[in-house]
Amino acid sequence: MKQRITIDPITRLEGHGKIEVFLDERGEVANTYFQIPELRGFEVFCLGRPAEEMPRITNRICGVCPEAHHMAASKALDMLFHVEPPPAGKKLRELFYSAFYCTDHTTHFYALGGPDFVVGPDAPASQRNILGVVGKVGVEAGLKVINTRKANHEVIKIIGGRAVHPVAGLPGGMSKAINEEERQFIEKVARDNVEFAQWSLEIFDQIVLKNSVYVDLIVGDIYTQRTYYMGLVDENNHVNFYDGMVRVVDPEGNEFAKYAPQDYLENIAEHVEPYSYLKYPYLKKVGWKGIVDGKDSGMYACTPMSRLNVADGMATPKAQEAYEKYLATLGGKPVHHTLATHWARLVELLYAAERMLELATDPEITSPNVRTIPTETPTVGIGTVEAPRGTLTHHYETDERGILTKVNLIVGTTNNNAPITLSIKKAAAALIHDGIVNEGILNRVEMAFRSYDPCFSCATHSLPGQMPLEVVVHNAAGEVIDRRSQHCAL
Amino acid sequence: MMTGAPRTLVIGLGNPILTDDGIGVHVARAVAETLPESSGIDVIELAVGGLALMESMVGYERVILIDALYAAENETGRVRVFDAGDLASTLNTASSHDADLPTALRLGRSLGAALPEDQAIQIVGVTAHDVLTFGESPSPRVRAAAHGAAELVIDLLGVPQSEQAAHTLT
Numbered sequence: 001m002k003q004r005i006t007i008d009p010i011t012r013l014e015g016h017g018k019i020e021v022f023l024d025e026r027g028e029v030a031n032t033y034f035q036i037p038e039l040r041g042f043e044v045f046c047l048g049r050p051a052e053e054m055p056r057i058t059n060r061i062c063g064v065c066p067e068a069h070h071m072a073a074s075k076a077l078d079m080l081f082h083v084e085p086p087p088a089g090k091k092l093r094e095l096f097y098s099a100f101y102c103t104d105h106t107t108h109f110y111a112l113g114g115p116d117f118v119v120g121p122d123a124p125a126s127q128r129n130i131l132g133v134v135g136k137v138g139v140e141a142g143l144k145v146i147n148t149r150k151a152n153h154e155v156i157k158i159i160g161g162r163a164v165h166p167v168a169g170l171p172g173g174m175s176k177a178i179n180e181e182e183r184q185f186i187e188k189v190a191r192d193n194v195e196f197a198q199w200s201l202e203i204f205d206q207i208v209l210k211n212s213v214y215v216d217l218i219v220g221d222i223y224t225q226r227t228y229y230m231g232l233v234d235e236n237n238h239v240n241f242y243d244g245m246v247r248v249v250d251p252e253g254n255e256f257a258k259y260a261p262q263d264y265l266e267n268i269a270e271h272v273e274p275y276s277y278l279k280y281p282y283l284k285k286v287g288w289k290g291i292v293d294g295k296d297s298g299m300y301a302c303t304p305m306s307r308l309n310v311a312d313g314m315a316t317p318k319a320q321e322a323y324e325k326y327l328a329t330l331g332g333k334p335v336h337h338t339l340a341t342h343w344a345r346l347v348e349l350l351y352a353a354e355r356m357l358e359l360a361t362d363p364e365i366t367s368p369n370v371r372t373i374p375t376e377t378p379t380v381g382i383g384t385v386e387a388p389r390g391t392l393t394h395h396y397e398t399d400e401r402g403i404l405t406k407v408n409l410i411v412g413t414t415n416n417n418a419p420i421t422l423s424i425k426k427a428a429a430a431l432i433h434d435g436i437v438n439e440g441i442l443n444r445v446e447m448a449f450r451s452y453d454p455c456f457s458c459a460t461h462s463l464p465g466q467m468p469l470e471v472v473v474h475n476a477a478g479e480v481i482d483r484r485s486q487h488c489a490l
Numbered sequence: 491m492m493t494g495a496p497r498t499l500v501i502g503l504g505n506p507i508l509t510d511d512g513i514g515v516h517v518a519r520a521v522a523e524t525l526p527e528s529s530g531i532d533v534i535e536l537a538v539g540g541l542a543l544m545e546s547m548v549g550y551e552r553v554i555l556i557d558a559l560y561a562a563e564n565e566t567g568r569v570r571v572f573d574a575g576d577l578a579s580t581l582n583t584a585s586s587h588d589a590d591l592p593t594a595l596r597l598g599r600s601l602g603a604a605l606p607e608d609q610a611i612q613i614v615g616v617t618a619h620d621v622l623t624f625g626e627s628p629s630p631r632v633r634a635a636a637h638g639a640a641e642l643v644i645d646l647l648g649v650p651q652s653e654q655a656a657h658t659l660t
Binding site for chain 1 (some may be wrong): 538597623
């Protein structure tokens with residue numbers, strides 16, 4: 001006999017995303033807190049294991065970006081075992097990573113971020129999803145999204161050795177090369193990606209940029225904050241997702257720091273608040289001043305918008321063109337409008353597609369020489385990549401047998417914890433008055449953090465269903481006066 | 491799709507290194523060991539939700555999803571069966587990055603993908619509690635439910651007793 005089960009998001013919220021808003025006597029916002037669940041015991045789980053298991057273990061801690069963890073872990077192992085992958089091994093990793101970026105950025109724009117613009121921030125929640133986007137843009141859009149995902153997942157499987165949880169990354173390179181037949185398929189997918197990314201930018205142009213209401217929303221004060229920005233850059237200070245130096249610019253756009261990822265501990269410290277297990281990383285040389293923006297506050301963001309802010313340009317021609325248009329429209333660097341992150345994500349999508357094509361047509365890419373065998377005694381390994389949602393660092397230490405004695409991960413969403421918290425606070429303060437919260441207000445508060453593409457499952461691991469969110473409003477006496485919940489994606 | 495390709499898919503959903511969250515994967519492994527080689531039924535393990543979960547079902551006529559259902563501690567270890575039409579959400583059917591399974595299924599169908607009907611997507615849920623601690627083995631009460639859950643899946647698949655492979659459940 002069938003039984004109908006309804007799992008109310010409220011009852012499942014223990015351990016899920018929660019925004020708490022505290023009001024003063026006048027019913028205005030006094031403070032906000034953003035909390036996500038704690039995932040326990042990761043370091044304990046890893047200690048005592050051989051370090052070379054980490055690319056396969058860490059890609060299990062996130063259902064959203066296992067490929068990013070796989071790459072960060074593989075790079076950390078290169079350093080740990082004092083070994084440099086041969087050029088073809090490095091290129092193969094970056095090719096793999098470019099395909100991952102194409103699918104990840106596509107998914108966020110069409111399924112999560114885009115609906116607010118394509119369907120509209122005040123549309124009923126039931127329409128603010130990928131179905132609503134398809135309804136507005138046409139079935140063609142849905143087919144393109146699904147086909148792009150499918151093709152790039154196939155590329156990830158070919159290079160990574162397995163779908164979803166790749167296995168090919170090893171200290172010193174990759175476990176297998178690709179052949180000419182595979183290369184030809186990847187080249188075709190890359191060409192389609194370039195076309196798709198250009199088409200997506202065109203949609204953004206038509207639907208968002210030609211609508212003054214949306215443009216006002218993007219550049220308005222509610223979603224604007226002036227922080228430091230961080231991201232990886234190559235030797236020409238161009239955006240790079242796989243490798244390079246960490247560059248930080250101040251709120252005026254001047255270079256504040258540029259360091260090798262291995263020196264992160266000299267540049268980053270972590271602040272702890274009693275209400276949240278998730279730490280707040282900040283720039284050590286500026287200092288922690290609380291959840292406030294400005295040049296005196298060590299808060300930094302590392303998002304697609306941040307990466308475009310720290311770079312001098314994009315390494316590929318079409319993305320460079322899109323980048324110039326983006327900056328010209330938004331008044332130049334640095335861009336401080338959080339919602340512009342959606343646009344920056346599409347510029348990055350085009351770069352990822354072009355870079356994928358460059359690598360897929362590189363004469364060396366089918367070279368069988370994809371791995372350098374390690375011979376040295378392992379010590380310390382630190383590896384950094386740009387995950388789609390922010391800078392991701394893995395740090396391992398081992399004994400002389402390569403058995404892990406220390407594990408530390410700083411993931412993208414953790415790096416963005418302070419700016420996300422500030423974005424929520426600013427939006428709530430601007431939108432909630434007299435203690436009144438309704439669905440439209442709640443969605444506009446959610447839009448503030450949705451643009452960060454936060455990955456709770458990554459920061460905390462739990463795969464929390466639809467990212468249900470609860471907003472709890474307290475009066476000046478601390479009593480709960482309103483409680484609303486809704487799903488971000490439905 | 492190819493003629494004669496398998497039309498039934500069993501998916502063990504969850505993260506095998508996250509204590510009770512991995513129960514779907516453990517049950518699916520037990521099911522795979524029990525099925526005769528000639529069953530023509532595919533058994534896979536997944537730790538994805540939303541669009542990717544929907545995409546894994548394309549081309550199948552029938553799907554059985556095995557997943558953890560979050561519940562209070564004293565409720566753990568129960569096994570429930572329902573179908574996609576009844577679905578609000580299990581722990582892993584959705585993704586924080588894209589859409590939940592019902593939305594993803596609607597999208598897939600609207601684009602013409604060959605997906606099973608809601609009634610042909612059965613969900614076997616094992617109520618679980620500790621889904622936030624890293625560990626390779628589910629907690630004792632949840633682990634104890636694995637055997638019954640696997641037998642239930644075999645029953646749902648309609649595999650005759652005489653054709654089942656000898657198996658052990660751990």
